[in-house]
Amino acid sequence: MSFWVYILRCADGSYYTGHTDDLERRIAQHQAGELPGYTHDRRPVTLVFSENFTDRIDALERERQVKDWSPKKKEALIRGDWNAVSEAARSRPRVSASLDPGSNRTDGIAAHPISSVRFEPVENNMPTPTPIIVLVRPQLGENIGKAARAMLNFGLTEMRLVSPRDGWPNPDAGPAAAGADVVLDGAQVYETLADAVADCAHVYATTVRKRGVTKPVVTPDEAAREIHGATGRSAYVFGPERSGLETDDVALARKILTVPINPEFGSLNLAQAVILCAYEWSKQAALTQPTVTDLGEPAAQDELEGMIGQFETLLEHAGYFFPPDRAPATKRTLRNLLTKPGWNHLEVRTLRGVLSALGKPRAR
Structure with a gap:
């Protein structure tokens, strides 16, 4: 099944972004004014952009992402001008972030799975300088873009490229970066790894094996702690x-960085490797966390007792406690069940309202 994200240009020059599993029918509904909402009084509308996804979640995330874009950035997307998309993104104050296990796109442009966190790097509190991500001879522009996305998720912005196979800039990197334009725009290109890390005092070569070079070996967590406590620039180095x-690349590093991994399958893709290191570094960085929902104060014991008593009364009238000699044990089990969740005051009141409605049903 296919799902579509689409952009309409309205009669007043504004844009509307939506998603559907039947593009032709949905556009006809907008045109006919059958859908209440934004487009109803802004007809006629014109379809100016659409993307196809195989998964509804991906389509929903893409819709949320594009809705946040400025008109200038949307117009660049409509034209397919990724350089202009990047340029328009430079002034954006906020960054969308997500954990991206992969893409289900079917038409050659990267999809954007669920985005569960939105944050801004806190410049005043974040340790400086932040570590550099160095990609040695990367092969695909798409992978460079995904690495940039992984970096920005966790507050890293400085990327260095050593002899990228297809040159730089690469048009495939922008779509895969999913808005991490600040990383791609600032990426610097070097001919050799030695040049790329010349200003770094702490260089970590990421590899699952030592490749014949005897050096200290650390995990991402250990490397992150060292970087936060060190002076001078630090770099994580990733291979093709x-x-x-x-081996010559690893020889340039001060330490080898590796992770405990399945010995039968020790293969991480580039973005996965980058996100492991970036995440461990971010745990000690001042990044704004998602808002924690206040669950409310736990209900007082007398409120729970009232709810339990109400349950027992309803169940007794329904003949639930049978045989009578098992009633005490059954009530004890019921009490254990009802005291386990840690109900708050509002939840107890709500559930008691449900019980009252069940005990005294009335026509509506």
């Missing part, structure tokens, strides 16, 4: 997608 870092 197909083969990883060569």
